[in-house]
Amino acid sequence: MPHYRRALTGTTYFFTVVTHRRPILCDDAIRAALRHAIERVRIRFPFTTDAMVLMPDHLHCIWTLPDDDTNFSIRWTQIKHHVSYSCGHLYPMTLSKSRQERGAAPIWQRRFWEHQIRNEVDMERHVDYIHFNPVKHGLAKHASEWPFSTFGRFVRTGIYPADWGGNPACDGMEFE
Template sequence: MTEYRRYRIKAGCYFFTVNLAERNRALLVEHVGTLREAFRNVRQKHPFSIDAMVVLPEHLHCIWTLPEGDDDFSLRWRQIKAEFSRNIESVEWISNSRALKQERGIWQRRFWEHCVRDEDDFMKHVDYIHFNPVKHGLVKWAQDWPYSSFHRYVKRGILPVNWSGANVLESDLDLE
C-alpha cells in the first residue's frame, strides 16, 4: 500500500475540501457561528489568510495562504475540526474505531488539498468555490448563498453581484 504524502510549500496557497462524516447532515450551516469562531481562534494562534471560502451544509471549500516559513495546514485543520466538535452537541454516530480513540464522528478524518500553482489556477478555484452552492442546487445565484466569500468579492468590486449561473459553465469549473 502506498503511503499518502501531502504536497507542502512554505507560505503556499492551497485549495481545500473538507467534509462531514455524515454527508446527510447540515451541521456546518446549522452551527456556522461555531465554525466561524473555531476559524477565528485557530487563526489567532496559527495565522493564515482565507482568500475564498464557501460553507455548505455538509462540506466546505476554501483557499488559504500560509505565512512565510510555514507549511503546516494539517495542524490548523486538526485544531479547527477539534474546536468545532467540542462546541456542538454530541448527536452523531460514532464508529467503533473512533470510539476506541475517543474521537467524535463529525468530520471525515482526511481532507483534500491542492497547491494552487498560479493566478489562473487561483481564479479557477475561486470560481469553483463561489459557484458551488449553485452547482449543488442550494440557490440559483451565488449572491443568494449567505455562507460564501462571494459577498466580499462583490464588495471589493472583484465580481459583479449578478455573477453566476448563466455567466459560468460548469465545464469551465471542472477541477478533476
C-alpha cells in the first residue's frame, strides 16, 4: 500500500455521486461542464480535490474543505445544477411527476453518498478504491489505462508505481 506523504487538514470527505440511470459522465460535454462547474464553485466555496475518478454512470472523489467548513452539500448542489443547466438539453428525459415536483434534474440522482475520512489509513484505502474502480468494473485492465482519473497525478508524484492497479500485487485487494 502506498504512503501518501500528506497530512489531513481541514475536513476531508469521500463522495459517490450517481447519474440518473445514464452512462454519460465520460462524454466530452459532461466532462467539460463538470470541470467548469468545479472551477466556478471552487472560487466561491474553496475545496481541494485530492483524488477523483469518472465512471460512465457515477463518480468517486475525495475533497478537503477549509478548516471549520463542512458544507459540502452547497458545493454539490451548485456543481450538479451547473452541469444540468449546461448539458440538460443534450440528454433529454421525461421525469416522473414526483421528480418534477422536487425539482430534480434529468442528469443526476438527487442525493449522494459521503464518508468523512478519519485518518491516513482511511485516506489510503479510499484513494486506492477510487483509482482501482475502473479495473473493478472491467473498464480497464490496469488503473493507468483509464483516462478519467487522477491516477496519473499520483504516478507523477511518486505515490503509485505506473503499473499499480492491474499488476499481480493488486490481485485480491479488499476495499470497503
